Amino acid sequence: MSLSFLSPSRCAPGTLASPLTRTLDTVSDTAPWSEAGLRAEGVRHRLRDLSSDGKVEVRGDLDLVEPADGEELIRLSPRRGLLLVDDDPAEAADRLRTYGVRAYDATGALAGLAFEGEQLARRLTDLDLERLPAAGAFARIGAILVRDEGDRFRAYFPQELGHYVAEVVLDAIDGLDNR
Amino acid sequence: MSFYLPCPYCGPRPVDEYAYFGEVTHRPGPSPSMRELTDYVYFRDNVAGVQREWWQHRLGCGEWFLADRDTRTNEVLDVLLPSPERVREERLGSPPVGAEPMASEVT
C-alpha cells in the first residue's frame, strides 16, 4: 500500500485549506481604510502563510540525501531532517527513498509561517537567532525556525497548533506595534 | 530549573526543551521473581550526586540520550548516546511512563 494518503498533493484540486487561514483572516477582515485596517495591512505584509509549501520528513543517513535545485535540507540530527521542496513533495519523497533513506510527505503535518523582525522573533523564542536553522521551543511549542536574509524568519510547527501559533504571533505583533 | 543541558546533536539548550525520564533502571532477565520485578519497576536510588538518566530532546531534534548529571548542582558531566551495546552491557530498562516534557514552563 502506498503512502499517498499522507500527501495533500494527491488530493483533487479545490479540496485543501490551510490551518492558518481563519486566524490570519481576522486581521484582513478589518476595513482597509480604517486605522486598524492600515495596521492590518502592515501586519499582513510581514506575515506569509507557508503551510501549503512542500515538506518531507527524512529518516536515515542524511549524508545520502542529495537536495535538488530549490530544495533545502534542514538537519535536526544525523538521522532526522526536514526537506523543503518547491515541486511535488510526494514525488520528492519517492525520489529520496531511492537514495536509501525513509521519507514521508510532511506537507499536511506542518504549518508554516514567515515573519519579519528580530525583536518579534525574540518575543517568541530563546533560540540563538544567529544559529539557525534549529528546532526548539517557539511560542511554548516545538518548532523548526529558519532565518532568511536580514530579519526574515520562517517557522514550521505542527498544523494542529497552527491556529494557536498564528494567534500568538499576531498578539506579539500587537505588543510591539502598540507600545 | 533553568540550567542548560547539552543535547548530543543540538548543543546546549535550556532544560525546558527536554523531557526527563528519570534515572536509568536495569531490566531483569527472563522470569524474574516478584521482588526483582518490583525492584526494577518501582524502586529508584534517588541519589544526591551524579546519576545516569534518560532525556529526550522533545522540542528539538527529538532524539533520546543519556546524561550524567549531579542532582545537587544540575551540572551535567557527560552526555551519551544509547547504543545497543551500552544498553546490553548496562541492561538498561524502561523509563517511567507518561513523563511529560517540561515545555509547559517555556516562556
Place this chain on the structure above:
Amino acid sequence: MRLPAQTGERIDRSTELSFRLGPWDVSGYAGDTIGSALFAGGRRVFSRSFKYHRPRGLLCCAGHCPNCLMTVDGVPNVRVCVEPLREGAVVEPQNVLGKLDFDLLRVVDKVGGPFTPVGFYYRTMIRPRRMWPLYEKFLRNVAGLGKLDEHAGHTRRYDVEHKKARVLVVGGGRAGRAAALEAASQGPGVVLVDESDRLLRSELAGVEVLAPARALGIWEGNLVPVDCGTVLYRFRAERVVVATGTIEQPLVFPGNDLVGTMFPRAVRRLIRDFSLQPGQRAVVLATDERGLEAADDLGEAGVAVERVVDLRESPLRRIEAQARAGRVRGVLLDDDVVECDLLVASGGRQPAYSLLAQAGGLVEFDPDLGVLVPTEHPPGVEAVGSVTGEGLEKVDPLPSYHGRGKCFVCVCEDVTTKDVKRAITEGFDSIELAKRYTTVTMGPCQGKLCQLPSVRLYAQERRVYETDIGSTTARPPWAPVELGLLAGRHLEPTRRTSLHFRHEETGARMMWAGPWRRPYAYSDYPEQEVRAVHESLGVIDVSTLGKLLVEGPEAAALLERLYPNRFGDMKPGRIRYGVLTTDGGRIMDDGTVARLSDDLYYVTTTSTGSDAVTAWFEWWNAVWGYDADIVNVTGALAALNLAGPRAREALERLTEDDVSAEALKYLDAREVEVVGVPCLTLRIGFVGELGYELHFPSPAGEHVWDRLVAEGAVPFGLEPQRVLRLEKGHVIVGQDTDSESNLLSAGMSWLPKLDKDDFVGKSAVELFAEREERELLVGFRMEENVVPPEGAQVVIEGYPAGRVTSARRSDEVGAIIGLAWVPSDRAEDGTRFEIRVERQLRGARVTHGAFFDPAGERMRS
C-alpha cells in the same frame, strides 16, 4: 517650596506637571518623582504603618523602604520616592482608614502596644475557631499593603522578550559603569541594567543600557529576568557582574521611624536632585562619611544644623527621638534635648548582596567592617565595587539604644526590638526561625533595611558574635515586581483539528480532551446523535487519535516486542486491536495496528496518548536498535469515523473504488479514494455499528466532512460516542483503567501471548497469572433509574468495595449501564451489588459481555 535653581538639579522648572493625590490637585516639575513633588507641596506623612498605623514619611528616598508605598494609577505598592512624575497620574494613599494625617486606626498605636506583640492574633484570635474568619476579614482590612483593583488586571499589557548578553552588568554606579566599559572594550554583547533613569548613556559607548530597569534574580544557567515596566527581558548571560552597591541602614533607637527621620543620602537627594529643604532645624547622627556629607549639604541648603554627632568619635549612651503628632520635634542625646524637625541618622551601609546570595553565593558577617559581605560567588557571576565591601569603613554603632517609645528593627512589618527580644526568650534562637515568627525581613523591603539590624540585635541579646548568627536565606525577586509581568501573555498551546471551525459553525459545544478541543455534542440532546448512529448514519471527528507509522524490515519484530499480542503473523491489509503495557504489567494505552505492507505498520493510539506512545516506541527502539523508524503522523492526517447501518451505502456513493462487504471486510485496511481524497480506510467498530475510519491529509478535512454530511451523516460528539462504546462494553484506557490496572484485571487475559520470547510487561503478566486479582473490571446494569457519577462507590455488605468508572443512560439497551471495579469474588454474571449515589444505595447487577449486539453482528455486517 524649592531652593533657588542650582546646577545639577534634575527638575525642569519650565515644565509643570499636574496630578492628583486623593481628592487634591497637586503639581510638580518634569524630572520630579511623585515623592519629591508631594514633598515640595508640603506633604510630610506619606503612609501609615503596617500594624500600628503610625504616620511615616520619606526615609530612604531610594526605593528601599516601605514608607512611601502608594497606589498609582491603580497599581498598588508603588514606591513614589523613585516613581517618575507623569502628567495626570492618580495617586492614592494606602492602608489608611480616613486620611493620611488623621487615620482612625492610629488608636492601635496608643492602646494596641501591649496587645499586639508578635504572634498575637495567632494565639489570641484563634479561639473560638468559628470566629476566625470574622477576625481575619477585619485584620485583612486594617493591616496589609494596598488593595488590588480586581477589574484593572487586563488594562495593562505585559510582554516577555528573550535576550542574550556576553556580559550583563547589574548596577550603574561607578564600579558598574567601569566594568561595563571594560567589557565593551573587549567586544559587543555588553548590557548594563540600572534602577534609576538618570544614567548618562553617552558615557557608555558600546554598552546597551536598560534603565530604569531591575534585575530580579540570578537563576541557574545565568538566567536573569530584568523588569522594564511592561516588558520582562529574560537574559541569558555568559557572565553576570553584580555592582549593586550598598544600602543605608537604619540606626535603631526609640522613635527611629518618626516622620522627619531620614537617611543621609535621602537628604542629599532631596537637596541636590530636587532642590528641596528636607527640614528647618536638623540634627545629624553620623556613623560614616555620608552622615558628615549630609550635614554639609544641609548647611548649604540653608537648614539650621543644630547638632552634628560623629558616633565614631563621640559615642552616645542614649538616643531617643521625641514626637509631636508622629513627627520629630526633638531628640534626646544622652541627657540633652535638642529641638529639631529633621533627624538624620544611619547605621552605616550594608552591601546589597542579595542577588549574589540568591545565585548560590556565600554571605558572611565581616567583623572588620561590621556588616555582611559576599565571600564566594557562583560560577559565571562576579561582583565589583562596594557590594563586595570594598571601600567601606568599619561601622560599629550600638545595636539598639534603649529608652521610652517604640524602637523599630523592621519598619515594613512594624517589628520592634521588644518583639525580637520576646521571640528570643520564647526560644526562637535561630534567626531563620525568628524570621518566621516575628516576620522581620519578610516585608516589602525583603531585608534590605532590617537584615543587618536584626543580626546585630540578635548578637547583642544572645551575647554572641554576629558571625555566629548567620543571615536569613535571600530569595528572588530582589526588587518588587508586578505579578502581571511575571505572568506575561496568556499562552496556552491548544490543539485543534482541521475541522475545529466547522464544529463551531455547526453549533458544537466544545470541550477539553487533554490538549485538544473536541465537540461534546452538537445539540443539547446527545441521545439523538446516538440514535442516528444506530438507525442510519453518523460521523465523528477522530483526528485527535494518535497515528504512527512504523516502517522498516524489523518493524514487525519491534511491534512484537512492544505489544503483548502478536503482529508478525498479520497479513498486509489487516487490522488488530493492541494494548500497550509497561514492564510493570500496567495498561498504558490502546489502539489499532494495521499492517499496510510487510515493512509498514500504521498504529493508532488514544487521543491523549500520542506523544507518550511515540516517545515510548522511540525509547525502546533506541534501546533495542531495530531497523525501523517511528514517525508520528498525528497532525498530518485528519480522521473521520463514518458509522451506522447506512455507512457502506453512503461510502459507495462517494468513491469509485470497491468498498463492498466482500472487498472491504471487518478489520480490513485499504486505500480508498473518497471524494477526490486518498483515504486510508480502516473498517473497525468502536461504536458498535458498521463503521469506516477514513484517515487522509488534514488540509482536506473540511472538504471530506462536508461531503459526508451532505450525504446524510449526522455529526456526533464525544458524549454520544461514549454512550455508544459503553453499550459495547468497550474500555477507554485512562477512563476505565488507571495506573494500577493490568490486562488480567481489566478482562483482557485473552490478549497476551506468553509463548513470545519477550514483550514489555511479559514477566509481570506471568507473575500476575499465578495469583488472583483483587478486583476486576465488569459491566453493570442499574436496577433503578439513576445514573451514578464517575467515581461513585461500589458498596458490598455496607462496606466500600470498588468504584464506578463510567455510567450512562442507554435508550438502545433501555437501562442505565456502566463499568465498575468490583472485588473478584463478586464479578460473576448477575451478581448484585450496590452503588452509593448521593448518600443513597442503589442496586446494580454485574453483566458480562456487551450490552448491545453481543455477537457483534452489526459491526461485522
